[in-house]
Amino acid sequence: MIAKDLFDEREELRSLVRNFTCKEIVPHLAEWERAGEVPRELHKKAAGIGLLGIGFEHGDLIDSVVVTEEVIQAGGSSGVIAALLTLGIAIPHIWQSGNQDLIDRFAKPAIGGEKIGSLAVTEPGAGSDVAAITTKATKQGDHYVVNGAKTFITSGCRADFVTTAVRTGEPGYQGISLLVIEDGFTRRKLDKMGWHCSDTAELHFDDVKVPAKNLVGEENQGFVQIMRQFQVERITLAAQAYATAQRALDLTVGWVRNRETFGKPLVKRQVVSHRLAEMAMKIDLARTYTRETAIRINRGEDCVTEVCFAKNAAVETCAEVVDAAVQLHGGMGYMRESEVERHYRDARILGIGGGASEVMTELAARRLGFA
Incomplete structure (x- = not known):
């Protein structure tokens, strides 16, 4: 079965989302943008219809991508x-x-909308160079003592628990572990260009005691765990990119069909119609791949190499399309009341988060034997 069929056949899920x-x-998105966060009640409502369990208790990566698109x-x-x-x-x-204890204490409550989790x-x-992290966790009896700092942490202000990469061993990738940290650390909310409804934090750990039972997997195996999940995170960021581009295109098509200049709709201008065709072409290529x-x-x-290609291609497409969408909306595209303005701001992080575009290119070059 080809990709189009696999994605299109999930119409019931699309309708639900x-x-x-x-x-x-x-109806509430503008309000949440001003508030700088979404309410906890939204998590409970999403859990109530099964959205938060997709990819865990039910569904798979295809379903997760469909949710993102829709x-x-x-x-x-x-x-x-x-x-x-x-x-x-x-x-x-x-x-x-x-680990059933960790699953019961953290994963299931997150799926149920009762707790909010974050990844630090x-x-x-140290950003894309995960092996260079320095936040240290020292084992002392039945607990670890954590010292260090994390930054740009999505949902870090609201999080009830933070799955945290810490150094438990020697320098480099061999000495990294994952600990679930619940409290005892300080948080500072960060102000940013886009994603205004998503809180982002800087976290500081000063002799924070964490139960040893909160270790995820084996000690010093955290780097492998993180790298394994990067494929999924990066492909969903790629989906966010082409879906944002498609939404921006749809909004722009509606605008240029109704906006008249010099006696006829904008869409009748060849320079505009050709631009729209180019946007549609690039979106379809990014989405298909x-x-x-x-x-x-x-x-x-x-699929490490292919994921790098997919993310970079989708991000590049998104950047070009949202820029064109604002341009074709004219002055209205620059206004906060315009939806394309929000997509323009939000799109900028997609080439940074989950591994910068430059890092994706370097990783692909190495995998292909070019570097």
Whole structure:
């Protein structure tokens, strides 16, 4: 079965997500952007219809991508996905560890909308270079003592628990572990360009005691766990990118059909219609490649190179399309009341989060034997 069929046949899921987005997200999104966060009640409502359990208790990566596509194309945003679906990066390591105690205390409450989880890897001095993290966890009896800092942590202000990359061993990738930290640390909310409805924090750990039972998997095996999940995170970011581009194109087509200049609709101008065709072409190429790669990941294939290609291609397409969307909207595209303005702001993070575009290119070059 080809990718188009696999994605299109999930119409019942699309309808569910579309209705939820139109009813529970779109009417409140501007308010949440001003507030700087989404309410906890939204997590409970999403859990109530099974959205938070997709990819864990039911469904697979294809379903997760469908959810991402539909939230954005129904009028949501990549920012609201980051805020609502943070569990997608916070609990996979816990879920795959098979540790029933951790699953019961953290993963299941997150799936049920009762707790909000976060993932803390990036530090002030280490981003895409995960092996360079310095936040240290020292084992003392039945607990660890954690010292260090994390930054740019999605949902870090609201999180009830943070799956945290810490150094428990020697320098480099061999000495990294994952600990679930619940409290005892300080948080500072960060102000940023986009994703306004998704809170982002800087976390500081000063002799924070963490029970040893909160270790995820084996000690010093955290780097492997993080790298394994990067494929999924990056492919969903690619989906956010092409879905945002598609939404921006749809909004722009509606605008240029109705906006008249010098006696006829903008869409009748060849320079405009050709621009729209180019936008549609690039979106379709990014979507097709990303979906095919998602299917391969779902089958358990090693697709590191292809994921790098998919993310970079989708991000580049999104950047070009949202810029053109604002341009074709004219002055209205620059206004906060315009939806394309929000997509323009939100799109900028997609080439940074989950591994910068430059890092994706370097990783692909190495995998191909070019570097």
